[in-house]
Amino acid sequence: MNFRTFRIFRLTAGWCLAMLVLVGGAPAADVEQWGVWEVSLNGPRAGNPYLDVELSCTLRHEGDSVTVRGFHDGDGVYKVRFSPPAQGSWSYLTRSDRPELDGKSGSFTVGPPSVNNHGLVQVFQTFYFRHADGTPYHQFGTTCYAWVHQPRELQEQTLRTLAAAPFNKLRFCVFPKSYYIANKNEPDLFAFQKGANGKFDFSRPDPVFWRLFERRILDLQKLGIEADIILWHPYDRWGFSQMSDAEDDRYLRYCIARFSAYRNVWWSLANEYDFMTDKRPGGHGGNKQWEDWDRFFSVLEKEDPHHRLRGIHNGRKWYDHTKEWVTHASIQSSDMNGGVRFRARYRKPVIYDECRYEGNISAGWGNLTASAMVQRFWLGTLSGCYVGHGETYKHPQDILWWSKGGILHGQSPKRIQWLKDFMAKAPAFHELRPMGDDKGFFLLARPGEYYLLYCPDQRSRTLTLAGDRPYRVDAIDPWEMTVTPAGTAKPGEFTVSAPKPDLAFRFTPYGPGEKMRPEARPTASVTEGQPLLAERGPVGTAAGRPPMMRPRVVVLSDFPPLDVIPVGAGHGPAERRSDPDDVQSTVRFLLYSNDFDVEGLVASSATLANVARKPNILSILDRYDRVDETLRRHDPRYPTAEKLRAVTWQGRSGTYGKPAEGIVGAGKDSEASEAIIRLVDRPDPRPVWICVWGGPADLAQAIWKVRATRSPAELEHFLGKLRVYLIAKQDGSAQWLLDSFPSLFMILSERNYMGMFWDMRGSDPKLADLSWINEHIRNGHGPLGACYPESGANPRTPGVIEGDSPSFLHLAGAVRGVNDPEQPNQPGWGGRFIRRDPSRNHWFDDPAGAETVWRWRTEVQQDFARRADWMRQGPGR
DSSP states (O other): OOGGGGGGOOOOOOOOSSSSOOOSOOTTOSEETTSOEEEEEEOOOSSOHHHHOOEEEEEEETTEEEEEEEEEOSTTEEEEEEOOSSOEEEEEEEEESSTTTTTOEEEEEEEOOOTTOOOOEEEETTTEEEETTSOBOOOEEEEOTTGGGSOHHHHHHHHHHHHTSSOSEEEEESSOOOBTTTBOOOOSOOSEEEOTTSSEEEEEEOHHHHHHHHHHHHHHHHTTOEEEEEEEOSOOSSSGGGOOHHHHHHHHHHHHHHHTTSTTEEEEEESSGGGGTSOOTTSOOOOOOHHHHHHHHHHHHHHOTTOOOEEOOOSSSOOOTTSTTOOSEEEEOOOGGGHHHHHHHHOSOEEEEESOOEEOOSSGGGOBOHHHHHHHHHHHHHTTOEEEEOEEOOOTTOOOHHHHOOOOOOSHHHHHHHHHHHHHHSSOGGGOEEOOOSSSOEEEEETTTEEEEEESSSOOEEEEEOSSSOEEEEEEETTTTEEEEEEEEOSEEEEEOOSSSSEEEEEEEOOTTOOOOOBOOSSBOTTTSSBOEEEOOSTTOOSSOOOOOOOEEEEEEOOOOTTOEEGGGOOSOTTTEEOTHHHHHHHHHHHTGGGSEEEEEEEOOOSTTOOOOHHHHHHHHHHHHTTHHHHHHHOTTSOOHHHHHHTEEEOOSSOTTOOHHHHSSTTOOOHHHHHHHHHHTSSOSSOEEEEESSOOHHHHHHHHHHHHHSOHHHHHHHHHTEEEEEESOOSTHHHHHHHHOTTSEEEEESSGGGGGSTTOTTSOGGGTBHHHHIIIIISSSHHHHHTSOSOSSOTTSOBOOOTTTHHHHHHHHHHTTSOOTTOTTSOOTTOOEEOSOTTSOEEEEOTTTTHHHHTTHHHHHHHHHHHHHTTTSOTTO
């Protein structure tokens, strides 16, 4: 065999109690295939062997050879480890710059692997993994970053927990972790010894630590768990993230020499590698340059004789996983729609090593519900990807699984185990093709033989069942862990309407002569009493309103007084002259408040009057107070006026047209900016949608304060919970947000919003002119409808001028299944947008402009009129 074929093998480990040791192989062999062959030699004790002694060993088998690096294990003992990929007779010869280690030779025999030894995990058919002996490997991972840095009793407890858990890969660090949550304890052992000055000496590894670490790798191996070893990370208070290039390279080669022979080792260059390079003052970080990561990959690729899997984990900036030395894309992302897109881009296995964690801590990355964690496993799986778990439940001793291990408290692991078992009974993962898209359609199939469709919500989804045989249909409840017969589907196009969110459906063809179930029709299912399957209907229609999570919404409005005089009228006192459009938009918004969790109504300042007055907003809530009871007869989710008053906040006046440096910074806090910080910090997994109708200065001030008072990681988590829809740039803080925070999700509408104007060219004016408004909103619709202004700023063009309404119609349409609000490039009630720079999460008007809004006018206005009627009619009418 040629030694280039070693890449198709992955090896096992055993302990060496003498110079050469039998590790569970056949009786006549010295070591099993993919086990660990080890030779120990006595050598120099003086000086610093880590720096001063070079040792390598060349191994030969059937005319081919491979060279591995040796290492000093303390007390003058030097070792060489190798994991043989082939059975038979091997010989070895050492090379060293020290005579007592040079020229040592011998031979050993490699026998067949033991029962549970399947060899290393390797990439298979581009997107998948399997063991060297062909055994399937479907990754279900978890994370315990610092478990090996905890007391021994806690480490043992972690292993006991893992023995009963579904996970077959564990991510953990060589270096301890220092973090504001659950990572404050001082370990007993470190990778390096301390010098006389009390600082760590990066030229002297501590063999006691490294032996413990190896023991834990082997403990995981016995449990069938891959050890995904994180070599660097930015969360450091000891100096490990600040090692020099030479120290980094020696450390990496030492890791290769000690760990590479263990068949369950994977290399992860870093956790959130970009935070070690793209540093911010006062935060965690490191001294790494972008090119350092390429150098480390190159060393691993060239010098790891066993070619273990190689990946790197991102924070905000993704590494280029298309580079040849990367074996798989290890990503941190909550974009579960993107799995098929990531596969197509990288052409490698994709692992969502971090898609947030199940838990209840305040940080947004650590408060997923158990059901959301389970859903992400299913969505990633049906996208042909792999998913990782983590758990961050508060603990009185700060023992969080994600950091220290211990005991699992969450409800997702047993459901992940159920998914793991379910997929083991399906056709092989590499035989199933992800046939969905990146817009919320999740389908995994072997066409004609097996289809698995996941429905995160109740929108209709259509799939094509190939062939001419009918299909049995099973409804799968991932949370309840049940499979229920659901009828028969004809071949061809079928539309699925799930009776509740987070259900999956499996389609498998009947065998010859097999008795068939009743045909699946748009009738009630036995368990839910709602339609399950329907034959194909009109494309693009939804099966009723999907019960998606109600969005959390905050509105920043330059709301004028209710007796506002349109500024274009040219008369009236200054305090009343302004633009009435915010009153128009607020009437519509309040009629949609049943579909939102309204968490903030902010009086901000912007155009014209440039005054922020909280009482102005309270005045329209007094009108709402007189109709909200009637509205709740139609939908009990409508909030009370009192509840809305409780979340109405005062913003800052005088910000319109001002540069950011004059309106954002020290001393610029407001009641509104403080409230925004509090609500984003709430332990709610949903993002907060900020609809900016006036100026965004109060939002910008909240972000400024978080940046000034928290670590870079905490700021990123804060930003990660924000979704901003901004109507124009009404003060300088808008551009400041765009320039300063590339990861902040922002939609900026500078033309699209004009599609709400009644007379916009190309639109149907009859659905938005004054006569339509008078009939459907202003007249006979109670005090709230009556306060809808006749016009916007120009009284000579009466009708709908709701330029701010697209900011929340973007969400109202999403509630109805029109669009995914996280994908602004989709058509939707709030318009369509483009992302000019893929490295920035900022969205700008689609070239079609206002048309992307007014094209929905019929649907939007009909829904508006229907809701307005609820203010005057009982539910029977």
